[in-house]
Amino acid sequence: MTNQGPRARASRVGQGSEHDHRSPLSIHDMTVAYDRKPVLWDVDLDVPAGQLVCIVGPNGAGKSTLLKACLDLVPKVSGDIRFWGKGISRQRGKVAYVPQRESVDWDFPVNALDVVAMGTYGKLGWFKPVGTKQRKAAREALDRVGLQDLMDRQISQLSGGQQQRVFLARALVQNPDLYLMDEPFASVDASTEQAILDVMRQLREAGRTVVCVHHDLQTVRESFDWVVMLNMRVVAAGPVEEIFTIENLKRTYGGRLTLLDQAAMALGRAHQAGERV
């Protein structure tokens, strides 16, 4: 893979018009800075529809910021973001955001069902209270992530993995076409990881697109279809089997890629090669 490979691909997809109208998320020339210090530089990206996409990169690479900037949660210096060819304000109903688990106060006096029901607020609009219909939808979403028995639990009484699943259920209730998730697999137990993966695969079957900030390089190959490798700028982006290479990882992580990660990568590729034979 050469330097220009993924970038060239990204711009080819967007040829003709500025943005690809089929792409659920299309980013053009986006720069984000905190206190004038740039965090993301000149990001161009067209996320393909109906795929499980992960964003990987070292700490401070701007992975979370990328999601937040797309949703207008942090100010941008420049850049044009389109969801299916339109601005975010017209597409909020079709996009769900799952923030990092640490970003909220889990001592807040609400139970799991209350939190999941928050997914219905956007569509309900001002003043209208949560009704039977919304509560039913919330219960069904909790069912899908396997937490139906814990819906009355105050949220601090849930394990980290269960809290993460509550967040996923809240996104499911919104019934969006695009999921933007910030580290959904961060410090969760094995059963939660499997439950989240299962739901994500169901979503892909249903033609939905999922974009995850991800930190575990070893599961990229088995869990995702498409990968964005980010370190302040997009180092590479494309289908996992083409793009997720040791060379690109080295370029993304600089010297910070640990020996262990490299070994795991090599093992993963050996496995895949073995399967193909």
Next chain:
Amino acid sequence: MTWMWGVDDWIIILGVMAALACAIPGTFLLLRGMSMMGDAISHAVLPGIAIGFLISGTRDSSWMFIGAAVAGVCAAVLTQVLHRFGRLERGAAMGVIFTTFFAVGLVLLVQTADHVDLDPNCVLYGAIELAPIDLVTIAGLDMPRSFPVLVVICILNLGLLLLLYKELKICSFDPAMARASGVNVTLVNQIHMIMTAATCVACFEVVGSILVVALLVVPAAAARLMSDRLPIVLILSLVIGSIAASLGHLAAINVPGWFGDVPETSTAGMMAVMTGVLFLLAWLLAPRHGLFTQILHRWRLRIRIASEDALGLVFRSIENDSGMTRIDIRRTIVSFTEVGVVIAWIAVRRIRRDGLIDLKDNRCVLTEEGYRRASELIRSHRLWEAWLWQHADLAADHVHGQAMRLEHVTDRSMREKLAAQIDATGIDPHGRPIPSSNPVGDGGPERSRP
């Protein structure tokens, strides 16, 4: 002092209404971790109030309200600006803005007081004692001038709470997700801040701009300790605030009498003290987060564990034919575990009372139920020992202590999982037999009785 109708009843009504009005924005301030914002706003409205006086020249509340609301919003916005662009930590930004506003307000107020009939002390500490004298007539009824103001603010806050309940909830819990799903978080926050500022102004005549923060935050903090459900927390903070206000006035008229010649004390001050007292009670006695409950919980757990240890000891003593008296068991528990004499005594008494052990020639023997329970326990213990020895590479003389802890949290399904994973020799690393999963079926307690 004695109760005076037409004075003391009005004072309590006004105090309770101020507490009700404060509890609503106060609860959300607390939940958003912005309790000090309440303090900041209650101080920052001061210049607004003073300017209101200067412009109108009277104590007419409408001008004060406008001035205070403008000042409150300015302070909130300036704090944000300073935080974001001045690169100042939020608490420091608040400190800078609200002390400056407060100082300006104080200077203006002293200036104003020369021209208008206004006592700066009233603004700072409240003048609830004087409220029943300062009457207005509305619809043919005499009432304290602050009464209609408080009625309006109570209705306004309650109305906003009912209308914007879910918006306030989501913006307090997860503002990023709220914004992403299309909720106008900025607007909701501004409404909340204006609500807080308006409440501070409405209440400042009653409890003063300094003590209003006690009514904003302390009842909410106490309520939060009492419940884990937001609607209940809101209702409790209304109730706790009202009780504190009522008790505060009762204390203000009664407590000075206890100290002989003290003529009077500040009702507003007493109200704030009472919120503190109620908070202390909540902290001690709350159902789940209370100190007392937690201590009780810990004791119960210790007694349960000590009882199980005692039962296990009886089992072991029968197993090696030593036969122990109750005193032996208590001594052994005290010397080999961390519990004290009292808990050991309670534990032995409890297993006897529950019919798990009997006495035969003053030595402890197991009843049928006791034998069943003790075998389960010993089975857990020895399964753990075997498992730790075989799978966790612990030395045989190290596994006892670990198993001692784990046996108390092992249920039937975990026991069967352990049993499936260890070699089926039926003995533990110390060579003693592991009781079967159906102990009563293979011989019953008689087999083990001395």
